[in-house]
Structure formats: structure tokens, C-alpha cells
Amino acid sequence: MSGLDDVMRAVVDEVDGALGCAVVDVASGDLLGVAHNVAYFNQDYLDAVAAAAVQMFRGRTVTHVEDLIAARRGVPSEHLIEEVQMTTRRTVHYMMILPNHPEAAVVLITDRRSSVGMGWASIRRSVLDVEPLLDAAGTTV
Numbered sequence: 001m002s003g004l005d006d007v008m009r010a011v012v013d014e015v016d017g018a019l020g021c022a023v024v025d026v027a028s029g030d031l032l033g034v035a036h037n038v039a040y041f042n043q044d045y046l047d048a049v050a051a052a053a054v055q056m057f058r059g060r061t062v063t064h065v066e067d068l069i070a071a072r073r074g075v076p077s078e079h080l081i082e083e084v085q086m087t088t089r090r091t092v093h094y095m096m097i098l099p100n101h102p103e104a105a106v107v108l109i110t111d112r113r114s115s116v117g118m119g120w121a122s123i124r125r126s127v128l129d130v131e132p133l134l135d136a137a138g139t140t141v
Contacts, residue, residue, distance in 0.1 A: 003136075004033025007129045011106075012037060015122045017114035019091065023130055024050045026057045027103045032134075053095055053107050056084050085120075087112070094119045100131050 004023050011021040012035045020036030029050050036046075056062070062081060070077035079102060084095040094108040106123045 003133045004130060005035055007126055007133065008033045008035035011108060011122050011126050015108065015110055015114055015118055017111040019109045019111060021106065021108045021123070022046065022050065024053045024105050024107055025103060026054050026097070026105050029054045032104065049107065053105055056095060057081055057097060057105060092116065092119060094123050096123050098127055098131055101134050104134060106130060
């Protein structure tokens, strides 16, 4: 989906220190759209980042905790995690489930110099462009 790639490119270009941004299908781990500025972000690396996002939102341990919470509350189990922020020594990772496509997430990676507020604002704003593209493509995520 080149339209999604274009939206991801706009996010990368908008955020100072952005290294890459992607839309990930958190059910399958597929990359739906991606843009980056880093030479070593090859397909293996991108696939690994997508798999990590899947684990953060839909991994076996996360799902088990969600099931335990639901059982304790006496309600049906549901996915509860909507956003994740993770830092490493050199990067900040922002991950957000799309409100109207709960099987898709936007993932933004920036260096540590980037404004955390700008990172969140940019991926939240990108949802306005990403969701219509998913709708137009008939994507079930």
C-alpha cells in the first residue's frame, strides 16, 4: 500500500530524530506500510520490529493477563493495551493501536533527542490518514 508508505514518510519527515515509522497488522505481524531513514533497517530488521509490536499487544503473556483480568471481572476477555512507549539507550519507540482498526498499530522509532510529545502527537495525527486508507483497501485489520 504505497499510500500508507506515504503517510509513514510524512511522519518520519515531521518528527525531528525520527528513524522509522510503520503500520503493523498485529494479528499477522505483516507490515502494511513503512518508511525509514536508516540503512540497516533491512527487511529482516523491519520484520523483527513488527514481530515485537505483535508481542507487545497480542503476545501470549499479554493475552493471558487480559484473560485473567476478564475472569476476575466476570466479563468477556478483550484486548486492553492501546498504547506502549518503550525506551532503549538510544531510541524511543511509540506504539499505538488504531481506534477503528484494533488489529493494526502505528509504530514510530525516534532517537532520544526527539520530543516525546511530538512523537505521540505525530502518530496520533497519522491515524486520521491511515484509517481511511485501510478502509479504502478493504483491509480487515
